Amino acid sequence: MARAEDAIQRLLRPEGLSATRRQYVRRVAVSDLLVLLVVIFSSEYAWLGRQADQIDAQFGLGYTKFGILLALGWWLALRLAGTRERHVMGSAAEYQRIVHATVTVFGVIAIVAVLLEFNLSRGYLALAFPCGLLGLLLTRRAWRRWRRRQVLRGRFVENVLVVGLPDNAREIAGWFSQHPAEGLRVTGVWRPADATESQWLRVGQQFIPVMGRARSLQSAVHLSDADAVIVSATDELGHHGLRDLTWDLEAAGIEMLLSPNLLAVAGSRISMREVAGMPLVAVKEPQYAEAGNWPKLVFDWCGAAALLIATSPLFVVTALAIRLSSPGPVFYRQERVGRDGAPFQMIKFRSMRVGADAELARLLEEQGTADRPLFKVEDDPRITRVGRFIRRYSIDELPQLLNVIRGDMSLVGPRPQREGEVALYDRAALRRLRVRPGMTGLWQVSGRSNLSWDEAIALDMHYVENWTLMGDLQILTRTVRAVLAKDGAV
Structure with missing residues (x-):
């Protein structure tokens, strides 16, 4: 019976979310490159005019070639800084990484220009730096608002399988329902320490299936149509079970998240601390002082x-x-x-x-x-x-x-x-x-x-x-x- 349900679920499962997400990332990447090209060549024309001097005659490097290299290097730095990663886009870290990548690029340019004695206009860089940074931040903000509207219309919504207790799943599902613009919804619960075949958990108007170890993780993922897995009770899995779970999800290309059950604590107060090879979640004291x-x-x-x-x-x-x-x-x-x-x-x-x-x-x-x-x-x-x-x-x-x-x-x-x-x-x-x-x-x-x-x-x-x-x-x-x-x- 379980295999029949899984077969039906696979036939009905929409495969468009991953493709839609990749398409969104590509669009953001293209807009980043276009913004950088427009800003850099506009800065060149505004500061240097049409007759710009050579930066270095030995290398035959003019401002047009330099502008193309700068745009590509800046764009690549944004990629290396992880500004277009799945867990970064839409968070506060997105803006921080854009600023960090931009400062790094212009810092490297300043050092290279001094070491190689390039005849590089400071005014040109002073204009391109803030305008490019502002352009990137504004376009990313525009993309965020567009994505938020799409999420509220039902697109880009990720289904989540909670591994743990139904009470934890109810709390997580309730939190997601209160923040619909985040684009997450709980569609299944899997309890590895419970032999129950199937139950139902009601959260508002939603009925969420609760599955036990009689159904495998792969089956639970397919049945819940999960794009991500949140582990809310690691004690039911144990250390080896958690390790095996990461391997299984990695092979399936599904993201795994660990919930520390700290819904009222801001992310800025949470960090990871490793003690004798064991990762622990460190929570800073409240900030009211x-x-x-x-x-x-x-x-x-x-x-x-x-x-x-x-x-x-x-x-x-x-x-x-x-x-x-x-x-x-x-x-x-x-x-x-x-x-x-x-x-x-x-x-x-x-x-x-x-x-x-x-x-x-x-x-x-x-x-x-x-x-x-x-x-x-x-x-x-x-x-x-x-x-x-x-x-x-x-x-x-x-x-x-x-x-x-x-x-x-x-x-x-x-x-x-x-x-x-x-x-x-x-x-x-x-x-x-x-x-x-x-x-x-x-x-x-x-x-x-x-x-x-x-x-x-x-x-x-x-x-x-x-x-x-x-x-x-x-x-x-x-x-x-x-x-x-x-x-x-x-």
Whole structure:
């Protein structure tokens, strides 16, 4: 029966994914070469004009020949640096490797030019270097966006066979379903230590077959139509079993991945460490301590001061609109819980009628959310007409720049909450108090008020545990897009 199922599966199995992936890589490679040729010859024409001198008369090397050699060498360096490898394309390492390859190429050119005394124009190289690098990064970004659209349409999606426990497979499958743009989906589970013939695992609307050792690995791969295998429980395989598995998958041309079951840990905190020939996964300590150091403080203060100056006309217009539209003060102050549980007075433009806080408990009780840590009222009747507009574009948050300058808040961080909300925190949620709260954060740019509390706290925890200054810059960039799109605004 199992052989009959395998035969049917092989007949139905689409063989186009590998070919489509190779075609995608070829297209990226061709676009890289075209970008380099256009940039190099454009730089030559822009800097040297049509009558360019010889670089070296002895070798008969002119700028046109040099440009062709430079483009080919640069393009080959991108290949050797692995910028077009399957596991690199689409990750942060792709951009890093492009930069590293480019710097290496021009470093080698500079050394060779000095040693051989080439008459090489520095201005020509100074123009080609940044333009070529920028062109490569922009085209790779365009390819990423194109591939993302294709994945969301069902192309480039890789089927994954999980080797391990069904519970681990359920967690991995759930994670992939929450991140559909990554292009991975679990289509089978294989348990080498279980003799069960076949079971089914339900994840959302998907039913995933769970196979035991009564079915061979090759049969499980074919039945699940797997393009990759994720090993989530190495104890069921043992050292020799894991080694044999790598050999079997290598012969089939299928990628193998080991899952350390660290879904909330950023890749930058994970590295490999070898001890007496045994590879171990090393996980760096959480980054919340670094989130309070002077680089972030300087970044916050300088950024808040610049934004305060740039938005000062908007401050004046908003203050006048609030004053003329409804009775009450322009600014609204409310006690929030800051870093390590210290209270502070958060400042906002007033967007509700006077006395709105006294109505909050009643409104939460009426909508049945008084026991949840996120005090949000749907279709809040307390919001004024001007308040609804400034909330839509997050203008009401601008006075918090003063909190940032005072050191109570950061430009980026977990959203500050009320004492009543903090009282409902569990142990995990309390860790978001390890850093200063922010005007914007990871959950605001990932859906804002459209997210549930569990989703919001998971994003805040990821930020706290894996903070980087570059991550703050990315969140600020995404914040501008989220505000302009009014995504999830309340």
